[in-house]
Amino acid sequence: MKYIKLALLLLGIIIMTNCSKNNVLLSEWDTPFQTPPFDQIEEADYLPALKEGLKQETKEIKKIIKNKETPSFKNTIEAYEATGQLLNKIASVFYSVRGTDATDVLDSIAKEFSPMQTKHHDDIMLNAKLFKKIKFVFDNTDRDSLTTEQNTLLDKVYGDFVRNGANLDKKQKEQLRKINEELSLLSLNFGQNVRDDGNEWELVLEETDLTGLPESIISAAANIATVRGHEGKWVITLDKPSWIPFLTYSDQRDLREKVFTAYINRGNNNNKYDNKEIIPKIVNLRIERANLLGYTTHADYVLERSMAKTAENVYDFLHQLWKPALNRAKAEAYDYQSMIYKDGGSFKLEPWDWWYYAEKVRVAKYDLDDNELRPYFTVDNVRDGAFWLATQLFGITFEERFDIPKYFEEVKTFEVKEADGTHIGILYTDYHPRKGKGVGAWCGGFRDQSNRNENWVYPLVTNVGNFTNAVDGKPALLSLDEVETLFHEFGHALHGLLSNHTYTNYTMPRDFVEFPSQIMENWAVEPEVLKHYALHYETGEPIPDELITKIQNASLHNQGFATVEYLAASFLDMDWHTLAATNNWDPIEFEKASMTKIGLIPEIIPRYNSYYFKHIFAGWAYSAGYYSYIWSAILDSDGFQYFKDSGDLFNRQIAEKYRKYALGLSGTEDAAETYRKFRGKDPEIEPLLIKRGLK
Numbered sequence: 001m002k003y004i005k006l007a008l009l010l011l012g013i014i015i016m017t018n019c020s021k022n023n024v025l026l027s028e029w030d031t032p033f034q035t036p037p038f039d040q041i042e043e044a045d046y047l048p049a050l051k052e053g054l055k056q057e058t059k060e061i062k063k064i065i066k067n068k069e070t071p072s073f074k075n076t077i078e079a080y081e082a083t084g085q086l087l088n089k090i091a092s093v094f095y096s097v098r099g100t101d102a103t104d105v106l107d108s109i110a111k112e113f114s115p116m117q118t119k120h121h122d123d124i125m126l127n128a129k130l131f132k133k134i135k136f137v138f139d140n141t142d143r144d145s146l147t148t149e150q151n152t153l154l155d156k157v158y159g160d161f162v163r164n165g166a167n168l169d170k171k172q173k174e175q176l177r178k179i180n181e182e183l184s185l186l187s188l189n190f191g192q193n194v195r196d197d198g199n200e201w202e203l204v205l206e207e208t209d210l211t212g213l214p215e216s217i218i219s220a221a222a223n224i225a226t227v228r229g230h231e232g233k234w235v236i237t238l239d240k241p242s243w244i245p246f247l248t249y250s251d252q253r254d255l256r257e258k259v260f261t262a263y264i265n266r267g268n269n270n271n272k273y274d275n276k277e278i279i280p281k282i283v284n285l286r287i288e289r290a291n292l293l294g295y296t297t298h299a300d301y302v303l304e305r306s307m308a309k310t311a312e313n314v315y316d317f318l319h320q321l322w323k324p325a326l327n328r329a330k331a332e333a334y335d336y337q338s339m340i341y342k343d344g345g346s347f348k349l350e351p352w353d354w355w356y357y358a359e360k361v362r363v364a365k366y367d368l369d370d371n372e373l374r375p376y377f378t379v380d381n382v383r384d385g386a387f388w389l390a391t392q393l394f395g396i397t398f399e400e401r402f403d404i405p406k407y408f409e410e411v412k413t414f415e416v417k418e419a420d421g422t423h424i425g426i427l428y429t430d431y432h433p434r435k436g437k438g439v440g441a442w443c444g445g446f447r448d449q450s451n452r453n454e455n456w457v458y459p460l461v462t463n464v465g466n467f468t469n470a471v472d473g474k475p476a477l478l479s480l481d482e483v484e485t486l487f488h489e490f491g492h493a494l495h496g497l498l499s500n501h502t503y504t505n506y507t508m509p510r511d512f513v514e515f516p517s518q519i520m521e522n523w524a525v526e527p528e529v530l531k532h533y534a535l536h537y538e539t540g541e542p543i544p545d546e547l548i549t550k551i552q553n554a555s556l557h558n559q560g561f562a563t564v565e566y567l568a569a570s571f572l573d574m575d576w577h578t579l580a581a582t583n584n585w586d587p588i589e590f591e592k593a594s595m596t597k598i599g600l601i602p603e604i605i606p607r608y609n610s611y612y613f614k615h616i617f618a619g620w621a622y623s624a625g626y627y628s629y630i631w632s633a634i635l636d637s638d639g640f641q642y643f644k645d646s647g648d649l650f651n652r653q654i655a656e657k658y659r660k661y662a663l664g665l666s667g668t669e670d671a672a673e674t675y676r677k678f679r680g681k682d683p684e685i686e687p688l689l690i691k692r693g694l695k
């Protein structure tokens with residue numbers, strides 16, 4: 001009997017190898033460090049490989065269910081955690097390439113595959129037999145027999161199922177499914193409405209309307225006009241790269257008001273794109289779902305998996321920041337009002353004037369021109385500066401490799417090594433825009449680090465950007481903002497490269513995840529670090545002290561406004577999601593009450609009004625979580641202060657603790673605990689207040 005089974009098994013392997021012979025994605029990767037063999041992958045390989053990945057995972061799950069032994073951490077939780085590796089391997093490559101080099105074919109594969117993946121995920125989460133085993137382990141395991149990491153994994157896996165409704169009875173499950181379906185439809189509508197209401201709007205400018213606008217903004221507006229069928233004119237749209245420079249530079253106050261008013265009323269125009277009725281529906285369904293799953297509010301449900309833990313903690317810390325930020329913003333409003341009078345105006349500062357007068361005051365006060373800085377920031381120098389910083393902190397090194405297959409010729413690959421030469425992982429850098437690349441900058445990867453059964457898997461991490469290209473025979477010269485972004489993404493990359501996990505199936509709390517990235521931005525503008533990497537591309541001279549001082553002074557400019565508009569939106573988000581009873585809310589009234597409560601000044605509005613607040617209503621990624629960015633900012637300022645207080649920005653002892661806990665073990669235990677282990681105490685708010693000039 002045994003032999004027959006074995007023979008069948010062998011036959012199965014042969015058959016499988018045969019049909020996958022041509023699909024390189026399904027074979028072992030015979031490349032340096034088993035990196036994806038991009039030179040051999042064809043677009044047609046993806047879908048069959050992804051489908052095979054789904055199939056494999058289904059088989060792996062079945063195997064766990066069929067196991068006759070008593071469910072244990074090893075045969076159930078660990079086994080479940082290890083499922084889906086083939087799917088992950090292929091999906092990581094697919095989604096990464098689609099993010100940087102989208103084509104019609106890749107888009108259509110994604111469209112076809114996405115519902116399959118959703119159904120696959122639902123099938124697992126609603127698999128009662130699987131959950132029964134997981135619950136058995138959860139209820140019966142002696143927690144002392146598990147490591148901290150294993151305990152975290154057990155809670156995470158059990159929690160995933162419970163949060164997806166596994167503990168509900170049949171009727172309730174049906175109810176939950178209905179709520180989820182309705183919510184996903186409403187969220188989709190919400191996002192589309194914001195997009196379509198915004199897209200249709202345009203302001204066509206005549207030549208006399210261009211006063212104050214810099215040449216680059218004028219030519220961008222001319223390009224948009226051509227695309228939109230207004231050849232020979234200039235067009236402003238509600239896309240950020242269009243409306244923000246317009247509000248910053250246009251001398252035409254009435255047009256600034258027009259653009260601003262259009263921007264803040266997307267989804268609120270009483271037309272077919274209006275979102276005012278959708279909002280209470282979403283809010284109410286979220287309350288119903290939370291109640292069904294045993295929570296009082298949506299915020300309780302979401303925050304359970306955050307570092308902040310409770311809505312009370314979030315409010316508490318938002319309030320601590322609010323007062324100093326509002327005071328600073330009031331002082332800024334006074335400065336800008338004075339500038340209006342100085343300019344001969346007699347009107348009161350309004351929200352659509354803010355950008356314009358902030359810019360005037362900035363130029364008068366700090367005299368910092370981005371074009372003065374750019375020659376010191378060639379993309380290679382900045383990248384090498386980030387590498388050099390990591391070497392100072394952790395002793396690790398970066399060596400460019402020329403034998404690793406790339407997904408695009410311009411990409412560079414670096415082997416990251418310990419001081420003693422031990423391999424750590426590979427970093428792919430891909431810094432400039434091209435057709436098919438998504439907007440913004442991000443950190444991704446093709447493989448996570450893991451150490452299942454003492455089998456160390458080396459991470460493959462990417463840093464992607466859309467930084468200024470090289471032109472006119474000059475190297476690519478970055479703006480200060482781009483420099484900070486490069487360091488930011490590099491911080492995420494270090495998080496991935498230096499992780500020290502047994503498993504990969506963790507949740508990184510949203511309010512912690514920007515800590516390793518944002519902390520790097522602190523070093524980027526420190527004089528000691530700038531002097532090292534910011535060298536003039538023609539003369540090789542380091543950046544002069546006078547420019548460094550200007551950078552430091554200008555960094556405090558307009559921070560009251562930036563903090564206040566952000567915090568106001570965070571309060572709004574929390575107010576919506578701490579509601580415990582359903583009601584037919586009027587978003588405009590609700591928002592007014594919410595802002596009156598915190599005393600927002602009329603010259604500033606929240607960064608997002610409810611009817612176009614996509615972060616929280618189009619999908620729920622940031623619902624009860626918009627505060628996360630500034631929570632992470634507290635951590636990064638406080639964490640960086642630790643280095644500063646030691647008198648050594650590259651303090652190796654502190655860096656080792658940072659590496660071990662904040663980067664290495666984060667996710668494997670409570671995030672507040674991770675932070676405490678690194679810092680020796682809880683984070684304080686002071687360093688952030690000082691950094692932003694709010695104190």
Ligand SMILES: [Zn+2]
Nearest residue numbers: 488492514517
């Ligand atoms: Zn980030």
